[in-house]
Amino acid sequence: MGGKSLFEKVWDEHVVVPETADTPAVFYIDLHIIHEVTTPQAFNMLRESGMQVRKPDQVLATMDHSTPTVPIENLEESLDAVSDPEPANQIRAMVKNCADFGIELHGFGSEHRGIVHVIGPEIGATQPGKTIVCGDSHSSTHGAFGAMGFGIGATMVGHVLATQCLLMRKPKSMAVNVTGKLKPGVGAKDIILALIGRIGVDGGTGHVIEYRGDTIRGLNMEERMTICNMTIEAGARAGMIAPDATTIEYLRGREKVPQGDAWDAAVERWMALASDPDASFDKEVTLDVAELEPQVTYGTNPAMVVPISRPVPNPGDNQSYRKSIDYMQVAADKPMLGTKVDVVFVGSCTNSRMTDLRNVAKILDGRKVADNVRMLIVPGSESVKKQAEQEGLDKIFTAAGAEWREAGCSMCLGMNSDKLGKGQLCVSTSNRNFEGRQGPGGRTVLASPETAAASAVAGVIADPREVI
Amino acid sequence: MEKIRQLTSQTIVLPIDDVDTDQIVPARFLTTTEREGIGVSLFADWRFDKDGNELADFPLNAPEAQGRQILVAGRNFGCGSSREHAPWAIYDFGIRAVISSEIADIFRNNSLNNGLVPVVVDTATHRWLLENPGAEVTVDVEACEVRLPDGKVATFEIEPFARHCIMEGIDQMGFLLQNLDKIEAFEQNRSWNPSLNV
Ligand code: SF4
Numbered sequence: 001m002g003g004k005s006l007f008e009k010v011w012d013e014h015v016v017v018p019e020t021a022d023t024p025a026v027f028y029i030d031l032h033i034i035h036e037v038t039t040p041q042a043f044n045m046l047r048e049s050g051m052q053v054r055k056p057d058q059v060l061a062t063m064d065h066s067t068p069t070v071p072i073e074n075l076e077e078s079l080d081a082v083s084d085p086e087p088a089n090q091i092r093a094m095v096k097n098c099a100d101f102g103i104e105l106h107g108f109g110s111e112h113r114g115i116v117h118v119i120g121p122e123i124g125a126t127q128p129g130k131t132i133v134c135g136d137s138h139s140s141t142h143g144a145f146g147a148m149g150f151g152i153g154a155t156m157v158g159h160v161l162a163t164q165c166l167l168m169r170k171p172k173s174m175a176v177n178v179t180g181k182l183k184p185g186v187g188a189k190d191i192i193l194a195l196i197g198r199i200g201v202d203g204g205t206g207h208v209i210e211y212r213g214d215t216i217r218g219l220n221m222e223e224r225m226t227i228c229n230m231t232i233e234a235g236a237r238a239g240m241i242a243p244d245a246t247t248i249e250y251l252r253g254r255e256k257v258p259q260g261d262a263w264d265a266a267v268e269r270w271m272a273l274a275s276d277p278d279a280s281f282d283k284e285v286t287l288d289v290a291e292l293e294p295q296v297t298y299g300t301n302p303a304m305v306v307p308i309s310r311p312v313p314n315p316g317d318n319q320s321y322r323k324s325i326d327y328m329q330v331a332a333d334k335p336m337l338g339t340k341v342d343v344v345f346v347g348s349c350t351n352s353r354m355t356d357l358r359n360v361a362k363i364l365d366g367r368k369v370a371d372n373v374r375m376l377i378v379p380g381s382e383s384v385k386k387q388a389e390q391e392g393l394d395k396i397f398t399a400a401g402a403e404w405r406e407a408g409c410s411m412c413l414g415m416n417s418d419k420l421g422k423g424q425l426c427v428s429t430s431n432r433n434f435e436g437r438q439g440p441g442g443r444t445v446l447a448s449p450e451t452a453a454a455s456a457v458a459g460v461i462a463d464p465r466e467v468i
Numbered sequence: 469m470e471k472i473r474q475l476t477s478q479t480i481v482l483p484i485d486d487v488d489t490d491q492i493v494p495a496r497f498l499t500t501t502e503r504e505g506i507g508v509s510l511f512a513d514w515r516f517d518k519d520g521n522e523l524a525d526f527p528l529n530a531p532e533a534q535g536r537q538i539l540v541a542g543r544n545f546g547c548g549s550s551r552e553h554a555p556w557a558i559y560d561f562g563i564r565a566v567i568s569s570e571i572a573d574i575f576r577n578n579s580l581n582n583g584l585v586p587v588v589v590d591t592a593t594h595r596w597l598l599e600n601p602g603a604e605v606t607v608d609v610e611a612c613e614v615r616l617p618d619g620k621v622a623t624f625e626i627e628p629f630a631r632h633c634i635m636e637g638i639d640q641m642g643f644l645l646q647n648l649d650k651i652e653a654f655e656q657n658r659s660w661n662p663s664l665n666v
Contacts, residue, residue, distance in 0.1 A: 016647065016650055016651050016654040017647055017650055021628065022628050022629060022632075023628075023629045023643065024627060024629055026644065026647050026650065026651065028651070028654060028655075030662035031662060031664075037498050037499075037551075038498075038550070038551065038552070040500075040501035040502075041501070041502070041503050041552070044501075044502075055663075057663045057664050057665050058662055058663060058664060059664075060664060065498075066498075066499055084499070086499035086500065087499045089499070089501065090499050090500075090501055093501045104664075125664055130662060135550060135552075136549075136550055137548065137549050137550040137574060151550035151574055152550060152574070152577070153550055153551070153552035153555075153574065153577065153578035153581065154503075154552040154578075155552060155578065155581035155582065155639070155640075156577065156578075156581065158641070159640070159641055159644055162641065162644070162645070163641075163644040163645065163647075163648065163651060164651065164655075165644055165647070165651055166644075167629065167640050167643065167644060169627060201486050201544060201547055202486075202543070202544040202547065202570055202572070205544075205570065205572065205573060206573060232548075233548075235544070235547060235572055235573065237573055256664055256666060257666070258660075258666055259666070262666070265660075266660070269659075269660070301486050301488065301547075319483070319484075320484055320485040320486065320542065323484070413490075413495040413549075414494070414495045414496055415495035415496050415498055415499060422518075432488075432490065432548060432549075434488045434490040434491065434548060435490070435491060435513065436490065436491075436494055436513050437490050437495070440494065440496075440513055440518075
C-alpha cells in the first residue's frame with residue numbers, strides 16, 4: 001500500500017459508517033454554510049417532518065445571492081425600497097428560518113455578512129482538514145485551506161441540517177501540478193482558466209483535484225482560493241491545496257480558529273495533512289505557466305478560453321461551439337482584444353478579496369473608466385469593504401468613475417438587481433460565462449481583475465500587461 | 469416521489485453539449501421559497517421569446533414531445549450551479565429519465581434525490597439516440613439497462629443505494645436517521661471539535 005493523499009486523509013477521517021456494495025458511506029460534515037437561496041425548501045422539509053437542526057453551532061449562515069448591493073440599514077424599512085418582492089421574501093424567510101432553528105445569522109448590519117465563500121475563510125471557520133458543504137457549487141473554494149469543500153443541492157442541505165452527515169461514495173483523485181514562474185500581469189485567475197481550457201468543463205468529473213507544485217506554493221491564500229473556486233468549472237467534486245506556512249499565517253488570530261494550546265495542536269494536525277510522497281492519484285496533469293498570457297473566454301462555458309493575444313478558434317462543424325460564439329457575437333479567427341465593452345464587473349467569490357481589489361486599484365489609480373463603460377466593483381464581504389476603505393481603495397475606484405457597492409454576489413448571477421441588459425458585453429472577474437448568467441441576453445467574458453481593470457480603462461478588451 | 473422500476477417512452481432530444489443548470493432554470497427564478505410551480509421556468513430562455521411565447525423550434529415545445537418521459541441530452545448535461553431547481557423543473561415537466569454520455573456530478577446527485585433517473589450510456593448508444601429523436605426506448609432501473617427499438621441493449625451504472633431508493637420511491641434521509649447513534653459516537657470519539665463557538 002502506498003501513502004495517502006491529502007484528500008484521502010480528510011476522507012478517511014470523516015467516514016462514520018464505511019461504504020459497502022449496497023450502501024454509500026455515512027460521511028461527516030464539519031461545517032455547513034447556508035444562504036437564502038438554496039435553503040428555504042430544506043427548512044420547509046424539516047418543519048414538515050418535525051425535525052430540528054442537529055448542530056446549529058456548525059452552521060454558518062449569511063445572505064448574499066439575492067441581496068441588493070445598495071445599502072440596507074434596516075431590514076423592515078429599506079429592503080422593499082431596493083429589492084423586488086420575491087427576493088425580499090426570500091431574505092425575510094432566511095431571517096425567520098435562522099431564528100426558528102437557533103442558527104446565528106450574519107445578516108444586514110453584521111460586519112461578517114458577505115459571499116458564503118468569502119466569509120468562511122475570513123472569520124477562520126474554514127480550516128484545514130474540515131469537510132465543508134454549502135448549497136452552492138463554488139464550495140470548492142474552501143479547498144485552498146486543505147479542507148474538502150463541495151456543493152450540494154437542497155435535499156442534501158436538509159440531510160446535513162438534520163444529521164450533520166451525507167451519504168457518499170468516495171470520489172476519485174486527480175493531481176494537477178502547476179510549475180513555472182508567472183510573468184507580471186498574469187495571475188491565479190489565468191492559471192485556472194488555462195487549466196479548464198486544457199482539460200475541459202468535464203475534465204474533473206468524479207474527481208477531487210489536488211493542486212501542487214512550486215507555482216501553487218508561491219501563491220497567497222486569496223490567489224489559492226481563486227484557483228480552488230473555479231475547480232467546479234472543470235466538473236470536479238472539490239479542489240484542494242495542502243496546508244503550509246502560508247495557510248497557517250493566514251489563519252493565525254482569526255476569530256473562529258482554536259486559541260492557545262489548542263492552536264498549536266491544530267497546527268500540528270493541519271501540517272500532517274499534506275499528501276505522502278508516495279501517494280498515488282487516479283489521474284495526473286501538469287501545467288507549465290512560465291509562458292502563460294492573460295486569458296479571456298470567448299464562448300459560453302469557461303473552457304472556451306484563449307490567451308488574450310490569440311485568435312478565437314474556428315468552430316468548424318461543431319454545432320455546440322458555433323451556437324456559443326454566435327450567441328457571444330464574436331468573430332472566429334480573430335483575437336478578443338479590442339472588442340467593445342459595455343460593463344466591467346469586479347467581484348464574486350472568485351475575485352472580490354483584498355488582493356483582487358488592490359490589483360484593480362493599481363491599474364485604476366490616476367486613470368478613468370472609459371465613457372462607454374459602466375464599472376461595478378463589489379467587495380466579497382463587509383470586512384473586505386471596510387479594509388478596502390481603510391486603505392483608500394474606494395476613493396481610487398470612485399475617482400476613476402467606477403461604482404463601489406455593498407458586499408454580495410451582485411452581477412455574478414442574474415438574480416438580484418445587478419443585471420446585464422440584453423446584448424451587453426461584460427468583462428467579468430466571476431466564474432461563469434453561461435448564456436444569460438449575468439442577465440437574460442447578456443454576454444460574459446471571464447478574465448482576471450487586472451484584465452478587467454485594463455479593459456474598463458480602454459473601453460475595449462485590453463491586455464493588462466500594457467498598463468502595469 | 470413515484471416508484472420507478474422501468475420506464476418506456478419516446479425520447480425528446482436536446483442535442484447540445486455542456487447544458488448548464490443556469491439554462492435549465494435561469495437564476496431569476498431561484499427567488500422562490502417553494503418547490504412547487506418551478507416547471508414554468510424550465511429552459512425559460514430557450515423555450516420562450518421575451519414576450520413569453522413558445523419558440524416553435526425548441527425540442528421541448530414540439531406538440532409530439534408532450535407527455536414524453538425520457539430526455540436525451542448532449543454530453544456533460546447539468547454542469548455548473550448546484551441548484552436543485554434544475555431536476556425539480558425537469559421532473560415537473562413530466563420527464564423521469566435523462567440520458568447522456570456524461571452527466572455532471574452535482575446534478576446527478578440532485579436528480580437521484582428527486583426520482584429523476586440519470587442515465588450515462590456509451591458514446592455509440594448516445595450518438596444513436598441523438599440521431600433518432602422520438603425513438604421508443606426503455607430505461608430499466610432494476611436491470612440497469614437501456615433497451616433500444618432494434619433490440620440493442622446498453623448498460624448503465626447507478627449507485628446501488630440510490631437505485632434502491634428510486635425503485636421504492638423513498639428518500640435517502642431514512643438511512644441517515646437510522647445511523648444517528650453511530651454519528652453521535654463518532655462525534656464523541658473524535659480528537660477535535662468543529663463547533664464555531666470555540
Ligand atoms: S459570487 Fe457567484 S458563484 Fe460565488 S457564491 Fe455568489 S453567485 Fe455563486
